Amino acid sequence: MGLEIVTESSSQNANVVVECLRSWSQQAVAEVIEFRGETTVVVPRDLLRAVAERCRADAKLQFNLLTDATCVDRYPVEPRFELNYHLVSIPRRDKVRLQVRLSGQDPVVDSLVPVWPGANWLEREIFDLFGIRFSGHPDLRRILLPEDWEGYPLRRDYPVEGFRDVPSTGELFKKSSML
Amino acid sequence: MTTVETVTGAAKTMVLNMGPQHPSTHGVLRILLELDGETVVKAVPDLGYLHTGIEKSCEDKTYSQVITLTDRMDYLNPLGNNLVYCLAVEKLLGLEVPKRAQYIRVMMVELQRISSHLVWLGTHAIDLGAMSVFLYCFREREEILNIFEMFAGQRMMTSYIRIGGVALDPPAGWRQAVDKFLRMMPSRVDEYETLLTQNPIWIGRTKGVGYISPEDAIALSMTGPTLRAAGVAYDNRKVFPYSSYGEFKFEVPTRTESDCYARYLVRVAEIRESLKIVRQAMERILDEGPIKAEAPGIIPPQREKMKTEMEALIYHFKIFTEGFSPKPGDAFVSVESPRGELGCFVASDGSPKPLRVHFRSPSFINLQALPKLIEGQLIADVIACIGTIDIVLGEVDR
Numbered sequence: 001m002g003l004e005i006v007t008e009s010s011s012q013n014a015n016v017v018v019e020c021l022r023s024w025s026q027q028a029v030a031e032v033i034e035f036r037g038e039t040t041v042v043v044p045r046d047l048l049r050a051v052a053e054r055c056r057a058d059a060k061l062q063f064n065l066l067t068d069a070t071c072v073d074r075y076p077v078e079p080r081f082e083l084n085y086h087l088v089s090i091p092r093r094d095k096v097r098l099q100v101r102l103s104g105q106d107p108v109v110d111s112l113v114p115v116w117p118g119a120n121w122l123e124r125e126i127f128d129l130f131g132i133r134f135s136g137h138p139d140l141r142r143i144l145l146p147e148d149w150e151g152y153p154l155r156r157d158y159p160v161e162g163f164r165d166v167p168s169t170g171e172l173f174k175k176s177s178m179l
Numbered sequence: 180m181t182t183v184e185t186v187t188g189a190a191k192t193m194v195l196n197m198g199p200q201h202p203s204t205h206g207v208l209r210i211l212l213e214l215d216g217e218t219v220v221k222a223v224p225d226l227g228y229l230h231t232g233i234e235k236s237c238e239d240k241t242y243s244q245v246i247t248l249t250d251r252m253d254y255l256n257p258l259g260n261n262l263v264y265c266l267a268v269e270k271l272l273g274l275e276v277p278k279r280a281q282y283i284r285v286m287m288v289e290l291q292r293i294s295s296h297l298v299w300l301g302t303h304a305i306d307l308g309a310m311s312v313f314l315y316c317f318r319e320r321e322e323i324l325n326i327f328e329m330f331a332g333q334r335m336m337t338s339y340i341r342i343g344g345v346a347l348d349p350p351a352g353w354r355q356a357v358d359k360f361l362r363m364m365p366s367r368v369d370e371y372e373t374l375l376t377q378n379p380i381w382i383g384r385t386k387g388v389g390y391i392s393p394e395d396a397i398a399l400s401m402t403g404p405t406l407r408a409a410g411v412a413y414d415n416r417k418v419f420p421y422s423s424y425g426e427f428k429f430e431v432p433t434r435t436e437s438d439c440y441a442r443y444l445v446r447v448a449e450i451r452e453s454l455k456i457v458r459q460a461m462e463r464i465l466d467e468g469p470i471k472a473e474a475p476g477i478i479p480p481q482r483e484k485m486k487t488e489m490e491a492l493i494y495h496f497k498i499f500t501e502g503f504s505p506k507p508g509d510a511f512v513s514v515e516s517p518r519g520e521l522g523c524f525v526a527s528d529g530s531p532k533p534l535r536v537h538f539r540s541p542s543f544i545n546l547q548a549l550p551k552l553i554e555g556q557l558i559a560d561v562i563a564c565i566g567t568i569d570i571v572l573g574e575v576d577r
Contacts, residue, residue, distance in 0.1 A: 035508040036270050064397050065413075067513065068539035072526045084524065086511055086539070090397070090413050097511065118400025121547045129234075144227040144576055153235055154535075160239040 017041060017096050020060050021051060028054070033099075040084075040097045048100050049110040049136075055087055055098070056115055063087035063096065066116035069123060071130045075156040079103040081132060085112065102132065111137035129154035192220055195558075199228045203306045203562040206572025210549070210561070217557050222550040226543075229576040237536035241502030242268050243342060245536060250336040252538060253574035255295040258287050258327075259516045261340035264536070266421055267523040268342050270510040272477060272503075279468035280344035281423045286357070286460035287330065287339060288422075288514075289453040293364070294323040295517035296446050296453075300371060303443070303566035307384045312374050319367050322360050329353060343478040344471035349464065357461050361454060368450055375443070385439035389552040389564040393437065399548040403519025403541050405568060408445045409437035415515040422514075427459050442567040449517075477503045502531035518542050518569050538577060542570040 018041060021028040028051050031042035043051045055063040068086040081102040088095050100109055111134035112119040123134045124143040131152035134140060142149065151158055198209035207228035213221040233252060237245045249264045250257035262284055269276060276284075301316030324334040329350050331339035339346050375381045391401070393409040406413055414431040416424040432448035434441035471478050479498050480491035497503075505527045513522040519541030526535040545568050552564045 036273060036510055038509070038511065040509065065402075066400050067402075067520060068511070068522050068524065068537075070524055070535075070537040070539075072509070072535045074528070074534070084509070084511075086522065086524075090411065090418070093418050095419070097509075116400065117398045118544065118547065121543065122400075125543075142227075144230040146227070153232060156238075158235075160235060 017055075017061060017094075020058060021054065024054055024058075025050075038095075038097060040099050042099045042101065045100050045102065045109055048098070049112060049115065051098065052085070052112050052115045055096070062089045062091050063094075065090055066112065066118050066122070069112070069119060069126065071126045071132060071154070073130060073154065073156045075104070080156075081107055081130065083109060083126070083132070107132040108135055109133075110135055111140075113137055128152075131155065191215075197561070199225075204565060204572075205302060205570060206575075208546075208565070208570065208572055208575070212558065212561065214558060217559075219553050219556055219558060219561060222553050222561070224546060224549055226546075227576055229572045231577065233577045234536055234538065237533055239532065241531050242505070242533060243498070243502065245533065246341060247336070247338050249538075250338055251573065252540065252577055253516065253518070253521070253542065253571045254335065255298050255571055256291055256516050256518070256521075257335060257337055258291040258340060259514060259521060260538075261338060262288055262422070263512055263514045263516075263521050263523040263538075264525075265340050265342050266514065267510045267512040267525040268505070269472075270512055271505040271508060271525055271527055272342075272474070274343055274472050274474055274477070276344055276422075276472055277469040278423065278463075279465055280470045280472075282460045282463045283345050283349065283470065284340055284422050285424065285427070286457050286464065287327070287345075289456045289460065290323050290326060290357075290360075292453045292517045293450050293457075294320045296450050297323075299446060299517070299566075299569045300443075303563075303569075304375065304381075306562050306566050307381065309375065309378075309381065312371055315367070315371060315374075319364065322363070326353075326356055326360065329356060341471070343474060344469070348470055354461065357457065361458055361461075364454055365451070368447065372447060376447075382440065384560075384563055385443060385567075386436075388439045388556065388560045389567060390436075390438050391548060391552055395551060396437070396548065399551065400544050401519070401548050403516070403545065403569075404442055404445045404449065405519070405545055405548075407431065407433045408441040410435040415513050415520055419513065421512065426463075427456050429453075429456050439563045439567040446569075504529055504531050513539070516541055518571065518574075519545055538574075540574040540577060542568075542572070542574040543577075546570050546575055 018029055018032050028047055029041055030044050033040040055061050065088040067088050070084050072082040074080050079101040083100045085098040111123055123137055126132050127140055128142040128144050192213050192215045195212045195214055197212055198204045199207040209225040211223040212219055233248050246261055249260040252260050297316040297320045301313035304312035327337055328334050331337035393411050396406050396409045410433055412431045412433045417431055429452045432445050434445055475494050480494055484491040485495045507527050507529045509526045511524045513520050521541055522539030524537040525533055528534040553561050
């Protein structure tokens with residue numbers, strides 16, 4: 001990844017999640033990142049829905065609330081997309097982040113709507129702005145942008161000014177936005 | 180307007196377009212309602228009319244410049260937006276904020292919560308036909324905006340909370356102003372309650388309307404007063420305290436009825452709790468002390484130092500031209516906004532501009548539950564339900 005990971009004190013709670021997932025399946029946890037007291041559990045793409053279901057249903061974990069799902073584009077690094085799911089356990093007062101990495105050629109991942117219905121709009125937003133497809137999503141349409149919009153604006157190779165062309169300074173615009 | 184035949188053909192349903200220019204949608208929300216007579220059979224919200232691409236713009240600004248963009252998302256809670264972004268960047272930097280600045284932040288954010296709830300109460304009441312409450316609520320909100328103007332020089336887009344602390348020292352006479360407000364407010368809240376709480380029309384329009392079970396609310400990721408009115412005491416200030424909230428004494432009001440009336444009662448109770456927090460914070464803020472963390476190269480130096488010390492001048496120049504570069508990593512912070520859990524995710528790649536800034540906006544996610552609330556209800560109740568979710572379209576679309 002070419003990423004410097006700063007490890008800080010690992011909290012007791014983090015170990016509970018990792019141990020619980022490891023004892024269920026050795027493949028479930030690809031990597032654990034500790035940064036500023038936050039735990040990120042990197043999950044293989046094929047196991048995402050199973051791990052999420054485990055996190056929600058396991059009596060030791062009880063992550064009943066999916067607070068947030070978002071994507072980071074690390075273009076031009078491959079795999080470029082990182083999907084981050086932020087889970088909260090209201091009964092256990094705990095948080096964890098599940099991360100899945102996707103390549104730019106095949107940005108498809110299982111939808112988490114069957115696990116948390118609240119994932120519906122969050123995944124639609126990621127689909128809308130990053131172009132990641134969620135298989136098994138009941139209603140995968142654009143949500144913020146018009147349906148006929150071309151491209152995915154939050155990708156790093158999409159210029160901040162958009163692809164519009166200003167007549168007099170058009171070339172300048174294109175050059176500056178490609179930087 | 181189109182008429183659609185149902186599968187059985189026994190009854191006819193009609194598709195009605197509500198919004199995006201409907202005053203009761205509190206902005207530019209469009210909902211497609213499929214009606215059977217006056218009953219809503221299906222509701223499909225349509226968003227994006229106010230999408231401004233704030234998250235994309237953030238990637239083209241330095242960390243400090245992003246603050247002014249955050250004000251403009253949830254325009255009823257700009258200080259809360261500043262706070263969550265600054266907390267996320269501070270977490271990324273591993274920066275400790277002085278206690279005095281933390282208390283000032285808490286006081287400002289709680290005043291903001293009161294003002295946001297006042298706008299909510301006023302507009303919700305006017306939606307349901309109670310005109311006078313609106314005028315009273317905006318009268319008191321004005322007092323809060325005057326306090327913000329004293330502190331920040333701005334009434335709404337304050338950008339008062341900055342990375343590492345707050346922008347300015349509290350102004351002369353702030354204690355008297357806040358104290359005056361705190362003395363006045365409890366009786367004013369009573370005043371709203373005398374107008375609404377026992378009002379038979381108000382009860383008729385809100386009681387038993389827009390029910391959602393606590394299980395469904397959690398499954399749909401709802402947070403904030405809407406979730407607390409369903410009996411789940413999930414409040415980030417208590418569950419994952421930030422900015423020294425752990426030191427303050429306050430209750431988290433909950434109800435179990437989970438209807439529009441319960442949400443009204445929860446928000447009014449929250450105004451009273453926020454007043455307690457403002458009082459405690461005011462007593463904790465000392466007259467003297469730092470308002471910004473000491474972090475050369477990240478926090479702009481004091482004016483006097485900048486004029487007398489070479490190093491401070493260089494830091495000042497570097498901060499405002501190049502910015503600062505946090506170590507690569509991700510940080511996610513949640514605060515309790517008036518609408519629910521407001522989260523901010525910041526990813527750094529070690530450059531002076533964030534790689535990604537994402538806001539978990541409570542309005543957007545709570546709005547997802549709207550069809551669940553209104554399907555099977557009468558069309559007049561749609562307005563009550565939109566009101567009690569308390570959405571701000573600037574935050575829904577970002």
